[in-house]
Amino acid sequence: MKTIFCSLLTLFLAVLSGCSGPQGPEVAPVSGKVTLDGLPLNGALVTFYPQDGRPSMGTTDSSGSYALNYTRDQPGAIVGDHIVRITTGLVSGEETQKVKETVPAKYNSQSELTASVSKDNNTLNFDLKK
Amino acid sequence: MKRNAFTLIELLVVIAIIATLVAILLPAVQQAREAARRSTCKNNLKQIGLALHNYHDTFNTMPPGTMRTSHLAWSCLILPNLEQGSLYDAIAATGAFNAQAADNTPSWDAITDLTTTGNRLASSVIPSYICPSDGGKNVNDRLRAEIPSGSGTYYSFGKSNYVGSFSALYNNTDPVATNAGSDRPTVFYENSNVKFADFTDGLSNSFLVTEREERIGSGPAGSLWIGYHSNPGAAIGLTIEEFQVRFRVERVSNDTDYIINGDSVYNPSSKHKGGAQFLMGDGAVRFVGENINLRQYAAIGTINGSEVIGEF
Numbered sequence: 212m213k214t215i216f217c218s219l220l221t222l223f224l225a226v227l228s229g230c231s232g233p234q235g236p237e238v239a240p241v242s243g244k245v246t247l248d249g250l251p252l253n254g255a256l257v258t259f260y261p262q263d264g265r266p267s268m269g270t271t272d273s274s275g276s277y278a279l280n281y282t283r284d285q286p287g288a289i290v291g292d293h294i295v296r297i298t299t300g301l302v303s304g305e306e307t308q309k310v311k312e313t314v315p316a317k318y319n320s321q322s323e324l325t326a327s328v329s330k331d332n333n334t335l336n337f338d339l340k341k
Numbered sequence: 342m343k344r345n346a347f348t349l350i351e352l353l354v355v356i357a358i359i360a361t362l363v364a365i366l367l368p369a370v371q372q373a374r375e376a377a378r379r380s381t382c383k384n385n386l387k388q389i390g391l392a393l394h395n396y397h398d399t400f401n402t403m404p405p406g407t408m409r410t411s412h413l414a415w416s417c418l419i420l421p422n423l424e425q426g427s428l429y430d431a432i433a434a435t436g437a438f439n440a441q442a443a444d445n446t447p448s449w450d451a452i453t454d455l456t457t458t459g460n461r462l463a464s465s466v467i468p469s470y471i472c473p474s475d476g477g478k479n480v481n482d483r484l485r486a487e488i489p490s491g492s493g494t495y496y497s498f499g500k501s502n503y504v505g506s507f508s509a510l511y512n513n514t515d516p517v518a519t520n521a522g523s524d525r526p527t528v529f530y531e532n533s534n535v536k537f538a539d540f541t542d543g544l545s546n547s548f549l550v551t552e553r554e555e556r557i558g559s560g561p562a563g564s565l566w567i568g569y570h571s572n573p574g575a576a577i578g579l580t581i582e583e584f585q586v587r588f589r590v591e592r593v594s595n596d597t598d599y600i601i602n603g604d605s606v607y608n609p610s611s612k613h614k615g616g617a618q619f620l621m622g623d624g625a626v627r628f629v630g631e632n633i634n635l636r637q638y639a640a641i642g643t644i645n646g647s648e649v650i651g652e653f
Contacts, residue, residue: 235615235630235632236632256597258597260635263634264632264633264634265600265631265632265633265634265635266596266597266600266635268597282602282631283602283603283604320521
């Protein structure tokens with residue numbers, strides 16, 4: 212009797228374990244440091260645009276460090292190749308550009324920067340040159 | 342040995358199984374409730390779609406997104422088509438629809454019969470404009486107005502969770518770029534009169550209306566069904582007050598401010614998990630996931646961009 216109960220319970224739990232799974236595209240954590248001519252770049256928006264899907268973004272702090280967010284509750288970026296844009300010419304919402312862009316256009320509007328996000332933790336540092 | 346009672350072990354196992362079952366079931370019940378709320382929200386959008394089509398049948402044009410002088414929104418003008426004819430007539434009786442730039446007639450928030458006295462018509466609650474997932478009150482406290490300005494007295498007006506499409510990013514040459522191209526007006530802009538014939542992309546391939554949640558504290562501030570006003574306080578800047586009732590589908594600059602369920606006050610957002618619902622021009626309601634490719638999203642947003650749109 213006991214054996215039947217125990218085996219039933221085990222089977223039940225084994226079936227249960229199949230009930231959850233990952234949802235949406237595969238996302239991996241991304242963080243790193245941005246420097247401009249060797250100096251940490253403060254307050255820059257780092258955006259990763261995947262080939263297909265939602266972009267991820269993060270803002271650098273005074274030490275130039277950033278961490279990407281995919282959605283509000285999910286950190287990271289979609290696994291795969293990205294075009295990276297780094298800009299300091301941030302406009303808040305509907306306003307027109309007020310803050311001066313200090314990063315050359317080849318890193319933002321005409322970006323030549325790319326990055327590859329792998330399945331594990333990613334540390335991607337960008338050393339920008341004027 | 343014949344026994345007619347359970348042993349302790351058997352009892353414990355049974356209790357454990359029941360406990361596990363309950364543990365699985367409870368979240369499932371929550372999900373079922375959310376699914377029901379989402380389909381109510383979908384029905385709201387469907388009704389709005391039917392009302393817009395009926396409006397178009399009557400006037401051969403879509404309602405204006407916002408009216409230049411009275412600041413009333415499209416959602417106020419289609420009230421008769423949502424079986425709110427008596428409310429519409431009451432608003433008309435206050436003279437809100439007579440506002441004209443020429444004689445400087447005031448905007449709706451300056452008409453006291455709508456805002457502060459009597460029936461306070463602008464605070465009326467219209468269930469068709471409220472997504473049940475949004476929770477909170479049926480009046481919008483984030484977009485409350487200080488009347489008169491500087492008095493410290495605030496009034497909240499009837500909430501809407503549905504905002505009209507204002508512009509979309511057009512870029513037919515670069516399939517990847519999201520910060521190049523131009524912003525094209527779509528359906529609901531100031532004094533607009535877009536006709537179905539203007540949807541050269543096809544009604545079923547263009548957004549009309551989407552959701553805007555009222556997030557507590559900061560971020561998306563919901564909407565008002567009657568229109569936008571000029572005292573929205575900290576929730577939304579004065580120069581962009583029209584965004585109380587409209588949204589952009591991507592933009593040539595700042596594109597990351599316009600993603601679905603982002604943190605800005607200009608984007609589509611909902612409390613439904615993983616995306617937001619969109620009313621298409623043909624009256625269909627589609628759930629668009631927040632993972633959608635930005636270019637494709639912008640391509641659906643335009644009404645006359647001739648983009649090739651894949652499955653979404």
